[in-house]
Amino acid sequence: MQLRFIGAMLIAAAVAAGGCRKAPPAAKKTVITFWQPFAGDVKEAMEKLRVEFERTHPGIELNMSYAANNLNASQKLFLAIAGGAPPDVTMVDGQQLAEWAARGALTDITDYVNTSGLTGNDFWLPRWKESMFAGRVYALPWGADPNFALLWSKKAFREAGLDPDRPPTTIQELDEYSRKLTKFDNRGRLIQLGIVPWEWLGDNSMFTWGYAFGGDFYEPPPPGSKTLIGKVTANHPKNVEALKWIASYSRNYDVRKIRALQTSVFGMATNNPFFVGIEAMRLFHVTELKWLHMYAPTLEYGVGVIPAPPDGEHPTGWIGGWSMAVPRGAKASAEAFEFIRWMCTSDEGTIALGKAMNQFPAYKKSPFFDTVKDDPDLKVFYEILKNSKHVRTLMPVQGYLMELLKRGVNKVLYEDADPQQVLDEITVQTQKRLEHVLRRVELQMAADGRIGEAR
Amino acid sequence: MRQDNRWPIGIAFCLPLIVGLASLTIYPIIASLYYSLTDYPIFGRPVWLGLANYRELVTDPRVWLSLWNTAYFAIFAVPLGMFCGLMLALLLNLKVKGLAFYRTMFFLPSIVPLIAACALWGQILSPQRGLLNEFLRFMGLPEAWVPGWLAHELWAKPALVVMSLWGCGGGMVLYLAALQDVPQELYESASLDGATAWHRLWHITLPMISPVLLFTLVMGLIGTMQYFAQAYVLTSGTGDPNDATLFYALNLFNTAFAEYRLGYASAMAWLMFVVIFVATLGVMKLSNRYVYYHS
Numbered sequence: 021m022q023l024r025f026i027g028a029m030l031i032a033a034a035v036a037a038g039g040c041r042k043a044p045p046a047a048k049k050t051v052i053t054f055w056q057p058f059a060g061d062v063k064e065a066m067e068k069l070r071v072e073f074e075r076t077h078p079g080i081e082l083n084m085s086y087a088a089n090n091l092n093a094s095q096k097l098f099l100a101i102a103g104g105a106p107p108d109v110t111m112v113d114g115q116q117l118a119e120w121a122a123r124g125a126l127t128d129i130t131d132y133v134n135t136s137g138l139t140g141n142d143f144w145l146p147r148w149k150e151s152m153f154a155g156r157v158y159a160l161p162w163g164a165d166p167n168f169a170l171l172w173s174k175k176a177f178r179e180a181g182l183d184p185d186r187p188p189t190t191i192q193e194l195d196e197y198s199r200k201l202t203k204f205d206n207r208g209r210l211i212q213l214g215i216v217p218w219e220w221l222g223d224n225s226m227f228t229w230g231y232a233f234g235g236d237f238y239e240p241p242p243p244g245s246k247t248l249i250g251k252v253t254a255n256h257p258k259n260v261e262a263l264k265w266i267a268s269y270s271r272n273y274d275v276r277k278i279r280a281l282q283t284s285v286f287g288m289a290t291n292n293p294f295f296v297g298i299e300a301m302r303l304f305h306v307t308e309l310k311w312l313h314m315y316a317p318t319l320e321y322g323v324g325v326i327p328a329p330p331d332g333e334h335p336t337g338w339i340g341g342w343s344m345a346v347p348r349g350a351k352a353s354a355e356a357f358e359f360i361r362w363m364c365t366s367d368e369g370t371i372a373l374g375k376a377m378n379q380f381p382a383y384k385k386s387p388f389f390d391t392v393k394d395d396p397d398l399k400v401f402y403e404i405l406k407n408s409k410h411v412r413t414l415m416p417v418q419g420y421l422m423e424l425l426k427r428g429v430n431k432v433l434y435e436d437a438d439p440q441q442v443l444d445e446i447t448v449q450t451q452k453r454l455e456h457v458l459r460r461v462e463l464q465m466a467a468d469g470r471i472g473e474a475r
Numbered sequence: 476m477r478q479d480n481r482w483p484i485g486i487a488f489c490l491p492l493i494v495g496l497a498s499l500t501i502y503p504i505i506a507s508l509y510y511s512l513t514d515y516p517i518f519g520r521p522v523w524l525g526l527a528n529y530r531e532l533v534t535d536p537r538v539w540l541s542l543w544n545t546a547y548f549a550i551f552a553v554p555l556g557m558f559c560g561l562m563l564a565l566l567l568n569l570k571v572k573g574l575a576f577y578r579t580m581f582f583l584p585s586i587v588p589l590i591a592a593c594a595l596w597g598q599i600l601s602p603q604r605g606l607l608n609e610f611l612r613f614m615g616l617p618e619a620w621v622p623g624w625l626a627h628e629l630w631a632k633p634a635l636v637v638m639s640l641w642g643c644g645g646g647m648v649l650y651l652a653a654l655q656d657v658p659q660e661l662y663e664s665a666s667l668d669g670a671t672a673w674h675r676l677w678h679i680t681l682p683m684i685s686p687v688l689l690f691t692l693v694m695g696l697i698g699t700m701q702y703f704a705q706a707y708v709l710t711s712g713t714g715d716p717n718d719a720t721l722f723y724a725l726n727l728f729n730t731a732f733a734e735y736r737l738g739y740a741s742a743m744a745w746l747m748f749v750v751i752f753v754a755t756l757g758v759m760k761l762s763n764r765y766v767y768y769h770s
Binding site for chain 1: 516517518519597601602603604605618623625626627628713715716717718732733734735
């Protein structure tokens with residue numbers, strides 16, 4: 021009797037579970053699932069884009085959901101791919117692309133791109149290069165944000181006896197300005213800093229200043245080469261010079277005291293150290309301008325390019341940004357690619373990126389750029405974008421290099437380690453990891469009969 | 476109905492638990508043992524490596540650094556937490572007025588959501604304007620001696636220990652329950668024999684509640700070995716400053732889900748298992764000498 025009772029319960033449970041399923045939509049539409057990593061007002065803008073896309077594409081239903089995505093937290097996507105249930109389209113940070121493609125996490129969309137008539141000339145070149153791996157296209161670039169511009173507080177400049185309309189242009193000037201802009205209180209505590217060369221992320225700073233000093237991090241194999249493996253050059257003499265310079269700020273002002281001052285404010289958007297007046301100069305990402313206008317509307321500031329040594333790169337910059345790709349295991353479909361193409365090249369998609377996310381489109385012909393030319397702040401960023409030759413690196417071990425650079429910069433700042441030795445070690449370790457990863461890819465390509473196709 | 480007919484029903488009712496345990500606990504444990512012997516970059520098949528991951532473990536300075544950070548934390552946080560919890564429990568056991576109120580107040584921090592607690596303590600520990608340092612300055616501590624807490628590599632772990640003490644109310648509740656179980660006649664006869672308060676604490680109270688002390692010690696040890704969330708939230712998973720808060724579980728997590736070296740991370744997990752196992756075994760062995768089970 022009890023068994024029958026249990027059976028009845030199981031049936032009831034099955035009926036209840038079945039009843040939860042949604043009724044199928046009346047009209048037959050292709051459903052595309054899309055994972056995006058944005059929250060807050062950017063998510064609202066994405067929602068508007070979704071409505072607009074569905075309005076202009078009546079046959080497609082866009083199913084959009086959130087998935088965290090940064091170098092340390094793409095678990096949801098990766099586990100979905102490994103588990104065989106990925107979304108049709110995903111956002112991917114440009115610097116992750118080679119890594120994800122090499123791991124086999126993405127689907128090759130070269131044929132779709134060729135059919136659409138889009139070429140590398142339609143996009144800012146560094147971002148286009150960042151969409152490719154081993155000669156194939158794995159994504160379209162959506163955003164292209166120039167890193168970075170130098171912002172300075174005119175009030176702090178005046179108080180320090182500096183010309184508020186003249187930013188430092190060389191490293192020597194930057195050091196001199198920093199010295200004048202650094203203030204202590206009567207207890208000997210730091211209360212204002214000139215500039216913090218490592219900011220919060222030692223890893224990004226190494227790229228920023230390394231390129232500014234004229235350095236480089238990776239030499240890809242020459243075109244036509246049989247191998248995919250290039251040469252890691254993280255210990256480029258100019259990078260070493262840059263790191264020595266970064267270290268001089270810890271020696272002069274003590275990284276711990278600087279950190280103590282930085283952590284005295286909470287929340288990067290509302291209490292950015294520049295907004296609250298504890299950093300007189302700071303490198304800014306274009307997206308941060310919005311917070312500046314929102315949270316520090318009365319702050320008098322100037323926007324300029326990053327100072328560089330006389331034999332360095334001036335103006336300097338590297339480009340980052342989001343791309344859109346099809347995860348492995350999802351069937352690359354015409355509809356999914358149409359969504360990617362629409363987001364990355366249509367007026368609506370690219371203008372929304374510019375207006376709602378305060379980033380620049382990777383698509384050069386976007387009408388958004390017409391609105392930028394007259395904006396006193398954005399036009400400086402636009403100049404930096406036009407002149408930028410770099411992305412971080414095109415290596416499939418970029419995340420690893422970033423991590424090692426972060427540790428390395430920390431070691432130099434906290435332990436006074438020798439920059440040359442630190443960067444030498446990073447170079448050896450990264451090269452080793454790079455070869456390990458790419459040998460696997462080369463073996464796979466040979467097995468697929470694609471040998472020699474690379475580049 | 477006869478007794479012996481009922482086992483299928485028992486099994487049926489236990490089935491959700493059995494299935495859950497087998498598929499979500501036992502299978503992953505066995506699978507991780509296999510993965511720990513492979514190179515498994517999440518996509519594609521794991522490649523057999525034999526003991527290479529374990530050999531790398533032995534020479535990986537970051538593994539040892541994170542083990543040291545974790546041991547440091549455990550050595551200070553567990554005994555201090557037990558001590559504070561016990562002190563509070565002893566005070567509250569003095570039949571103070573408003574016992575329920577105090578008990579609730581001291582217990583409350585241990586149920587504050589973790590992220591909120593971290594946000595709060597991030598500000599309390601702020602070196603320049605935080606509540607704690609302002610208090611130290613008010614007490615007349617010279618500026619050079621005021622700790623840098625999470626901004627300074629030597630103070631970051633003590634900062635987390637201080638923060639963990641805030642949650643000692645969890646242990647306090649257990650101690651308080653145990654204290655109220657100690658038979659009053661023991662204290663009375665000891666008093667008649669002229670035992671001082673200290674004697675009563677040392678010779679009656681502590682032995683009588685020693686099983687609970689052992690329990691909190693073991694649980695505390697296991698908990699601190701797996702210490703992760705606070706460090707992850709307060710440093711955004713970086714282990715800053717300069718790896719001072721790179722705890723073992725954080726290192727393991729980053730290896731698995733930032734570097735996607737699942738094979739190596741599995742090997743790290745097994746090392747952690749061995750360390751916890753040995754530590755617990757050591758505590759249990761010692762406890763034979765000190766723990767008194769009066770039932």
